[in-house]
Amino acid sequence: MLAWLLTISSSILAGIASHAIVTRLFPRGNAVLLFIASGGLVGIALAVWTIAAYGFFDIRTFSLILVYAAFCELYLFLFTLALSSVSANILVRLHDGSILLQSLDAMYDSKHMVEQRVARMRRTGLLIEENGYATTTEKGRLITLVYRSLRRFFRHT
């Protein structure tokens, strides 16, 4: 049990550390893709180690890999939240000190937030702009169709 605990703890720490390293080696890279790559490599190393230690069809192998996978998903969710959530950003701003609600309003000017999102979607190839008009790319169209299917599935009105 101790060996198992040490293995999973060190894998999780290695996953986090590898992400910290690659985001500094490639500061302009996409943080999500960098974690998928670095965390994925740690995961593969973990899988190889556990199969060698316990065998392929052992429950310890599957549980180690799945605990690590669950951690990866949680970590991805948390840092994308820290990156892009308005609420998370308000909390981080307030960490430096109190702010007038009016100033907070001005910082998160709605128009600026929309412009930022449109700019981000153009950078990531979801939208193109031609003479002040926006059109979706094929990638953007696909994402939108998936979004519409999900809205129907979850019965969001």
Next chain:
Amino acid sequence: MEIINGHLVLVWFGCLQIVLHLFCYILFFRNLPSFKTERGIFLLHVASFMLLATLSAAAWMLISPSEVMFMAGLFVLSLHSIYSMSFLELWSLSQISYSIAILDAVLENPRASIPGLVDKFSATGSEKKSSRINGLQKLRLIDAPDGIASLTSKGKVVAQALLCLRWIANLRNSG
């Protein structure tokens, strides 16, 4: 042999519970108003997870307090965690994703003007922002007496954790 069978039963039960949870959601829960809210859908998953955690703990304590049974419990709980996190992320994204809503509007109206899009979604953005501040106050993460917003002690812990995550992932952008 008993230990091996016990842990396999737990694994199969865990997998079956996840499948049944999804089927029950598709057949019943998604049409009920209570489960069209963030709180409702979150509680639906928490309840299922807690049930599985209780059964796993009971199996470990009462049937076989062995390493294998413990691992089987961890296996099913991790599987349920992955299922719930994926489900809730997709649910949330399809409900409130600002960016995808903008994309949807562009697809609906090809060659939409960018200033027009900005005006349309700025109004939505203002509502989002004030509901976010109200939400943070309800969660007791911020206080805003006399129009000055500050973190509560709980909010300070959360903000510190967010800063730590940002530092690890070398993040600078804001939402």
